[in-house]
Amino acid sequence: MHAGKLKFAGMHMFKTGEYLQVKKIQRLAYFLFVCLFVMLFTNNLFANNLTDKHVYGLFSENFNGATQNAGTVDDNIVYNVWKGDLYPLPVVNTVSGSDAKEGNNYYSCSVSSASVGWSGFCFTFVTGTGNTVTTRDISAFSTLEFYIRPKTGDVSDIKVGVTDSTDRTVKLSSLGINNSSHTWQKCTINLSSLPSVNLTNIKNPFLFNTTFATATFDLDSIVLKRSSIGEFNVTIKNISDNLATSSVTWNASSFRKNWVAAEQYLELSLDILETDNWNVRIYTDNGAVSKDGLVDTASGTKVLQMCWRVSKNLLPNASGDTLVIAYSGSPNYALYDGGKSATDPWYYPWFYITDSAKGDATDYSLLWDSRGYHISVSGDFGGMNNPIYPKVYLGANCANAIGGLTYNANIKVILSYE
Amino acid sequence: MNKKHWRVEIYFMKKIIFIIGLLFIYGFSFAGLSVDPAIVNITTDANSSYEGKYVVKNTYDKPITVVIKLENWNTYSGNTNTDVNRWLHFEKDKYPIPSGESIEVPYKINILDDMKGSVSGRVYFSVEQEEGQMVTIAISVPIYVIVRGTEKIDFKIDSLNFIGTKNGINYQVIVKNDGNVHFRPSGIIEIYDKKKKKLIRTVYISETVPVYAEKSRDFSGPLVSNDIKKDGLKKGKYVAVLKIRAFDKEIIKEIKFKVSKLGEVVTS
Numbered sequence: 188m189h190a191g192k193l194k195f196a197g198m199h200m201f202k203t204g205e206y207l208q209v210k211k212i213q214r215l216a217y218f219l220f221v222c223l224f225v226m227l228f229t230n231n232l233f234a235n236n237l238t239d240k241h242v243y244g245l246f247s248e249n250f251n252g253a254t255q256n257a258g259t260v261d262d263n264i265v266y267n268v269w270k271g272d273l274y275p276l277p278v279v280n281t282v283s284g285s286d287a288k289e290g291n292n293y294y295s296c297s298v299s300s301a302s303v304g305w306s307g308f309c310f311t312f313v314t315g316t317g318n319t320v321t322t323r324d325i326s327a328f329s330t331l332e333f334y335i336r337p338k339t340g341d342v343s344d345i346k347v348g349v350t351d352s353t354d355r356t357v358k359l360s361s362l363g364i365n366n367s368s369h370t371w372q373k374c375t376i377n378l379s380s381l382p383s384v385n386l387t388n389i390k391n392p393f394l395f396n397t398t399f400a401t402a403t404f405d406l407d408s409i410v411l412k413r414s415s416i417g418e419f420n421v422t423i424k425n426i427s428d429n430l431a432t433s434s435v436t437w438n439a440s441s442f443r444k445n446w447v448a449a450e451q452y453l454e455l456s457l458d459i460l461e462t463d464n465w466n467v468r469i470y471t472d473n474g475a476v477s478k479d480g481l482v483d484t485a486s487g488t489k490v491l492q493m494c495w496r497v498s499k500n501l502l503p504n505a506s507g508d509t510l511v512i513a514y515s516g517s518p519n520y521a522l523y524d525g526g527k528s529a530t531d532p533w534y535y536p537w538f539y540i541t542d543s544a545k546g547d548a549t550d551y552s553l554l555w556d557s558r559g560y561h562i563s564v565s566g567d568f569g570g571m572n573n574p575i576y577p578k579v580y581l582g583a584n585c586a587n588a589i590g591g592l593t594y595n596a597n598i599k600v601i602l603s604y605e
Numbered sequence: 606m607n608k609k610h611w612r613v614e615i616y617f618m619k620k621i622i623f624i625i626g627l628l629f630i631y632g633f634s635f636a637g638l639s640v641d642p643a644i645v646n647i648t649t650d651a652n653s654s655y656e657g658k659y660v661v662k663n664t665y666d667k668p669i670t671v672v673i674k675l676e677n678w679n680t681y682s683g684n685t686n687t688d689v690n691r692w693l694h695f696e697k698d699k700y701p702i703p704s705g706e707s708i709e710v711p712y713k714i715n716i717l718d719d720m721k722g723s724v725s726g727r728v729y730f731s732v733e734q735e736e737g738q739m740v741t742i743a744i745s746v747p748i749y750v751i752v753r754g755t756e757k758i759d760f761k762i763d764s765l766n767f768i769g770t771k772n773g774i775n776y777q778v779i780v781k782n783d784g785n786v787h788f789r790p791s792g793i794i795e796i797y798d799k800k801k802k803k804l805i806r807t808v809y810i811s812e813t814v815p816v817y818a819e820k821s822r823d824f825s826g827p828l829v830s831n832d833i834k835k836d837g838l839k840k841g842k843y844v845a846v847l848k849i850r851a852f853d854k855e856i857i858k859e860i861k862f863k864v865s866k867l868g869e870v871v872t873s
Contacts, residue, residue, distance in 0.1 A: 371811040420637025461643030603745040
């Protein structure tokens with residue numbers, strides 16, 4: 188160890204090596220603290236989705252991926268429109284509506300013809316707070332997939348694809364688009380089939396461009412997909428510290444109280460998009476229709492009814508969403524957020540749980556599907572923005588709990604396709 | 606601050622780093638299950654067989670055992686025996702999978718002489734629960750088999766209703782499948798003025814979920830909002846034309862309806 192000495196104002200003298208060791212450990216500790224903070228409180232915002240995900244959302248409300256104008260986040264993209272001389276800019280707006288293919292939003296696009304020129308729309312990878320254009324390696328992905336809904340005019344000659352040093356595109360007509368069918372139609376582009384494309388050096392991971400086309404159309408659910416399949420996962424986490432744990436518990440103070448939320452929540456992670464007809468459901472799996480809750484382990488006959496709620500955000504939160512479960516009574520007999528209105532069904536986010544033995548597939552088991560997470564019993568669904576990890580909170584009616592008994596439930600969360 | 610003080614700080618820093626290290630390990634123990642393919646659609650002849658396989662991947666940081674369970678699922682009732690176990694066979698009902706690895710799970714379909722229309726079932730792949738675990742995850746995938754030459758395609762629009770909501774008017778279409786195979790319909794609703802001369806609004810129903818043999822399915826969504834300037838309907842009489850398509854068949858239903866000054870809708 189070097190035996191030199193350093194002296195700072197207000198400090199005693201230390202050997203150089205000793206001082207450097209202190210600083211090194213201190214810096215490492217601070218760095219890890221920052222990482223931990225980001226990990227816990229921004230919930231995977233730190234992740235590089237391009238590296239991690241099998242389904243990479245470029246414009247998706249169900250799958251993690253790129254975020255527009257995300258500053259220094261790795262998955263930062265911006266969208267651009269452009270035009271040639273004498274040619275009008277394409278009009279591309281985000282529209283909210285439950286006729287979206289996925290979630291609540293879609294792009295409404297309009298291009299119009301002129302005597303000369305060209306125009307287009309793209310997503311561009313950028314980096315840093317100044318949104319400097321950059322390129323990224325997307326060679327791990329095999330397909331670019333999106334939905335288009337032709338509305339007016341002719342979309343056949345519009346070209347779609349990616350940009351490396353130049354645009355690498357195919358015409359929509361080559362993707363089997365039926366111009367006269369005004370419904371959402373799936374387009375799948377095999378990335379490696381794009382002529383001369385260099386997927387390791389992509390500037391625009393999605394673009395369309397056109398010359399002389401006049402058309403209006405909608406776009407939604409734009410994703411990159413790997414050929415390998417991703418995964419579906421459920422993690423139990425403590426509400427208190429958001430750390431993973433192995434079981435769901437209720438606080439002892441819940442005894443003999445009406446509806447009480449559990450001390451943990453389930454965090455869902457979906458990175459598979461094999462087909463759009465998917466849904467995630469939740470049941471108790473206690474072996475009988477009547478056992479739709481916590482069941483006493485001694486006799487197996489005493490049941491404390493359970494309920495669930497799914498949220499895109501952690502609860503409770505600054506938006507006023509609470510974990511207080513209130514009962515509306517007549518006429519709706521619904522469970523609502525105690526911090527909200529008892530009369531507006533929008534605030535009936537709690538669903539009575541059913542047991543898988545019932546074998547049904549009603550809305551009371553539906554957590555999440557392509558429309559988004561299931562907001563309330565009134566049938567509302569909500570799309571999500573990165574990071575997309577819906578959280579499922581559980582509740583139980585402990586009013587009839589009997590002292591000295593242990594109650595237990597098996598919870599099953601199922602990803603299903605139709 | 607003296608030298609002893611610094612040593613205490615180093616000691617605690619090391620402790621903190623150790624604790625943070627543990628938290629990282631714990632926090633990153635995310636993992637899950639995947640199954641490929643998500644849907645199996647087969648059209649085959651009666652008295653034939655088909656062999657396929659699923660790829661099941663364990664992305665947990667530990668070995669797991671995947672349990673396979675079959676469930677009957679919307680088989681056409683014209684089949685005398687609808688039990689999925691009669692025609693769908695797996696070699697085993699449990700498969701251990703090492704951490705981070707994939708396995709192939711083979712299956713065999715035997716279509717018997719007496720089968721017709723469609724037979725279908727669901728395959729559940731669930732992670733076997735360990736002692737003390739409360740939550741199980743599962744992936745459920747369907748297998749649809751159409752028996753070639755026995756298909757009957759027949760469907761109708763059972764009803765078309767418009768329902769007033771606080772945000773506007775929603776449509777509700779019930780499609781009834783009177784055939785013996787499932788289909789995934791798409792459609793369009795066109796709203797015209799009362800003389801059916803001016804097209805006011807078009808709403809699209811995308812091909813999504815299946816309508817199973819002998820079953821009905823409800824398709825609903827927004828027709829118009831309350832925003833007159835955007836797409837709302839003024840007080841008056843209108844004609845709605847619904848077209849539902851599946852395979853190469855299209856059926857049309859037309860209804861008349863009125864919208865009141867308050868935005869309430871009455872169908873006739």
